[in-house]
Amino acid sequence: MDMPLDIPTERSSQLAQRLRRSLPGGDTRTSTYYAPFPLSLSEGKGCRVRDVDGNEFIDLLSNFTALVHGHAPDTVVRSLHEQALMGTAFPAPGEAQASLAEAIRDRVASIELMRFTNSGSEAIMMAVRAARSFTGRAAIIKIDGGYHGSWEQVPMDVGSEASLRGIPDSSLDLLHTVPMNDVQALENMFALRGSEIAAFLIEPVMGEGVLVASDDYLAAAKELTEEYGALLVFDEVISFRLGFGGRQGQVGVKPDLTTLGKLIGGGLPVGAFGGRRDVMESFDPTRPGNLEHAGTYNGNAMTMAAGLATLDLLSADEIGRINSLGEHFTAELDRLLVQSALDGRATGCGSLTHVHFELNSEGMPAKFADMRLSSPLLKQFHRASLDQGLFFATRGLMCMSTAMDEEVVDEMLGAFTLAIEKVEGKVRVG
Numbered sequence: 001m002d003m004p005l006d007i008p009t010e011r012s013s014q015l016a017q018r019l020r021r022s023l024p025g026g027d028t029r030t031s032t033y034y035a036p037f038p039l040s041l042s043e044g045k046g047c048r049v050r051d052v053d054g055n056e057f058i059d060l061l062s063n064f065t066a067l068v069h070g071h072a073p074d075t076v077v078r079s080l081h082e083q084a085l086m087g088t089a090f091p092a093p094g095e096a097q098a099s100l101a102e103a104i105r106d107r108v109a110s111i112e113l114m115r116f117t118n119s120g121s122e123a124i125m126m127a128v129r130a131a132r133s134f135t136g137r138a139a140i141i142k143i144d145g146g147y148h149g150s151w152e153q154v155p156m157d158v159g160s161e162a163s164l165r166g167i168p169d170s171s172l173d174l175l176h177t178v179p180m181n182d183v184q185a186l187e188n189m190f191a192l193r194g195s196e197i198a199a200f201l202i203e204p205v206m207g208e209g210v211l212v213a214s215d216d217y218l219a220a221a222k223e224l225t226e227e228y229g230a231l232l233v234f235d236e237v238i239s240f241r242l243g244f245g246g247r248q249g250q251v252g253v254k255p256d257l258t259t260l261g262k263l264i265g266g267g268l269p270v271g272a273f274g275g276r277r278d279v280m281e282s283f284d285p286t287r288p289g290n291l292e293h294a295g296t297y298n299g300n301a302m303t304m305a306a307g308l309a310t311l312d313l314l315s316a317d318e319i320g321r322i323n324s325l326g327e328h329f330t331a332e333l334d335r336l337l338v339q340s341a342l343d344g345r346a347t348g349c350g351s352l353t354h355v356h357f358e359l360n361s362e363g364m365p366a367k368f369a370d371m372r373l374s375s376p377l378l379k380q381f382h383r384a385s386l387d388q389g390l391f392f393a394t395r396g397l398m399c400m401s402t403a404m405d406e407e408v409v410d411e412m413l414g415a416f417t418l419a420i421e422k423v424e425g426k427v428r429v430g
């Protein structure tokens, strides 16, 4: 069912046809697709974006949480301009890389040494490589539904045939999954496989559904990884935005390794991994038998400049402000959905929000299996929201940026009220 939008989409439609001639499905990211074609966005400032037909939206996605200050913040643009005039890429280290690494290490106590990559996916690859090399083991454990990028070793949904297609059995043999927040299941897994496990990989707050790992669960994960000699890896590519020292700073559990991405690149492609000195030292080229980690754009000058300007703006106060804004927004959106005929819920954690429809469970989702990834109602809600000038992920992920305030939140809630009414009208008629 294609469900055309009510807003003008002529130019996006024409561009979609042109894009499809060169790119399968008309884009380069699976997650950006929705039927009949995704709108092409052409510009953004602060929390507002515009598409090629001139439609304006409040951007609740901020490039999947990466643009923590919204689009084109003045100081980031200035830093990029200054850096571009001096050159964009050098096969050598530089001052901005030192400064960004220091800014991150000042915030995240567990990161003693770190390295930059071009994406979160690469950061995960290298963190797992480091864990495998350090422990001399090959297998990893991850959470059901945990998303760690496009590397074949960490498919998001091992229950989905499509998500496993093209991945050799030899990779899958090295992967074990456990449901979120089930300490017993994790204990059982370690009891069964403990001596084979190099790392337990977990997002402290899962992007998929914004499921929050409980403090007790993370503490148990720390104990079990220590007991069995595996490394605990926190994927904070998304959750870093939740606290000054990432989510780990809030829960007080220190992982062995951490992966970062998204916001630390200030809107440019980035990833990073780091943690215990004794693990990360294996990348030091002055050491015999060091691990290889190359990359033409690793630590790229433009990315470092944008990341540094972004972290400079991201004070503890600002993080607290957007977390409060997000909590208020999530609670109000949940109230609107619960009162509606749509059987929806909004869950969240600080500045992150996720909407759910047609859940497989009673009440709020507690694990991946409770969520319904492709709910027809979610699709309708997404289309109706676009018509009301609200832009977020087709799968229901939303976030606050520092470009937002109470007034914008009220504006969004007003628009969501109208979107919900529109879908209710269709549900009643249908």
Ligand code: PLP
Residues within 6 Å of the ligand: 064, 118, 119, 120, 121, 122, 124, 147, 148, 149, 150, 203, 207, 235, 236, 237, 238, 261, 262, 270, 271
């Ligand atoms: N880890 C998490 C938690 C993510 O959300 C993502 C991307 O959405 C990744 C890793 C992969 O990052 P990238 O898209 O930069 O490869």
